[in-house]
Amino acid sequence: MDAQIDEILRKNQLSVTGSRKRILELFLMSNGALAHGDIEKKTGEKFDRVTVYRTLQTFLEKGIIHNIPTADNSVLYALCKDDCSEGHHHDNHVHFICSECGKTICLADVTVPEVKLPGGFLPHEYQMVVTGLCKECR
Amino acid sequence: MDAQIDEILRKNQLSVTGSRKRILELFLMSNGALAHGDIEKKTGEKFDRVTVYRTLQTFLEKGIIHNIPTADNSVLYALCKDDCSEGHHHDNHVHFICSECGKTICLADVTVPEVKLPGGFLPHEYQMVVTGLCKECR
DNA sequence: GTTGGTGCAAAAATTTTGCAGGGTG
DNA sequence: CACCCTGCAAAATTTTTGCACCAAC
Numbered sequence: 002m003d004a005q006i007d008e009i010l011r012k013n014q015l016s017v018t019g020s021r022k023r024i025l026e027l028f029l030m031s032n033g034a035l036a037h038g039d040i041e042k043k044t045g046e047k048f049d050r051v052t053v054y055r056t057l058q059t060f061l062e063k064g065i066i067h068n069i070p071t072a073d074n075s076v077l078y079a080l081c082k083d084d085c086s087e088g089h090h091h092d093n094h095v096h097f098i099c100s101e102c103g104k105t106i107c108l109a110d111v112t113v114p115e116v117k118l119p120g121g122f123l124p125h126e127y128q129m130v131v132t133g134l135c136k137e138c139r
Numbered sequence: 140m141d142a143q144i145d146e147i148l149r150k151n152q153l154s155v156t157g158s159r160k161r162i163l164e165l166f167l168m169s170n171g172a173l174a175h176g177d178i179e180k181k182t183g184e185k186f187d188r189v190t191v192y193r194t195l196q197t198f199l200e201k202g203i204i205h206n207i208p209t210a211d212n213s214v215l216y217a218l219c220k221d222d223c224s225e226g227h228h229h230d231n232h233v234h235f236i237c238s239e240c241g242k243t244i245c246l247a248d249v250t251v252p253e254v255k256l257p258g259g260f261l262p263h264e265y266q267m268v269v270t271g272l273c274k275e276c277r
Numbered sequence: 278g279t280t281g282g283t284g285c286a287a288a289a290a291t292t293t294t295g296c297a298g299g300g301t302g
Numbered sequence: 303c304a305c306c307c308t309g310c311a312a313a314a315t316t317t318t319t320g321c322a323c324c325a326a327c
Contacts, residue, residue: 016301016302016305016306016307017301017302018300018301018306018308019308020307020308021307037291037292048308049308049309049310050292051292051293051294051308051309051310052307052308052309054291054292054293055307055308056307059307095254095256097256097260097262108256108257108260110257111254111255111256111257113267114252114254116233116249116251116252116267116269117249118233118235118246118249118269121273121274121277122235122246122272122274123271123272123273123277124235124269124270125269125270125271125272126270126271127268127269128267128268128269128270129265129266129267130267130268131254131256131260131262131263131264131265131266132262132263132264132266133260133261133262133263133264134260134261134263135259135260136259139259139260139261154280154281154282154325154326154327155326155327156281156282156283156325156326157283157325158282158283175317186283187283187284187285188316188317189283189284189285189318189319190282190284192316192317192318193283194282197282
């Protein structure tokens with residue numbers, strides 16, 4: 002795990018620092034989406050709030066994580082797949098939001114279907130969000 | 140138009156007030172999604188910022204509008220179709236967000252394709268957001 | 278007249294920015 | 303050692319809450 006973290010950071014030309022390692026570790030462990038608040042809690046507020054903001058921003062720019070839309074418009078981040086390059090996400094799986102427990106789940110196996118757009122539109126990224134009840138809450 | 144607005148408000152057991160009429164009118168005219176900031180601008184700041192917040196909140200609860208998740212996690216609202224009842228939305232058309240001019244366009248003719256979910260998930264609403272360049276900006 | 282909505286003020290929460298010190302490569 | 307990252311402080315922005323007044327029914 003530790004080696005994996007280092008590799009991800011180095012591959013993106015980022016210096017390996019404590020906060021980056023820890024936050025990246027959280028994403029690898031959680032296997033889901035994290036909010037800014039989650040990260041603060043899970044690190045035990047060991048890092049400055051500002052550092053968390055900047056680290057997330059950096060990860061976003063490098064394409065290590067992406068942000069995902071949620072039902073209540075809070076800000077959630079999730080790990081990108083390996084084939085995300087800088088500024089270019091191929092993260093077109095479906096996100097499921099449970100309206101009961103509020104959890105956001107990445108349905109990695111469900112790919113976003115292609116849609117035909119009216120002429121003139123130049124699509125760049127597709128996102129799909131399904132809301133409903135998850136396994137536990139139904 | 141004015142009669143239509145009154146009817147919508149009355150149908151939802153809301154008193155007909157200036158701000159509600161104006162904000163609802165904006166949604167009917169825009170035929171697309173509006174951000175909180177858009178509304179403040181388009182009303183010429185005639186109404187208190189707080190009133191706008193509360194009006195939007197009320198409309199949300201009544202199911203007159205719904206919020207749209209966007210790629211950059213800004214908060215957008217759009218009118219619900221007629222068959223939206225309270226807390227029950229069937230607004231499954233595609234939203235297009237232009238990354239150049241920032242406009243959000245409802246592609247009413249493009250329906251969201253059905254996707255197969257893994258067992259256990261009980262879907263309620265499908266939303267799809269496409270980002271890219273619109274006709275004017277490409 | 279009663280109920281509910283609005284505006285104002287203030288507080289709370291979230292996010293951004295500047296700068297000096299410290300860790301990384 | 304040069305550079306980038308972090309923490310602290312402060313500012314800017316966004317959202318929420320309380321209360322008195324006014325408008326809608």
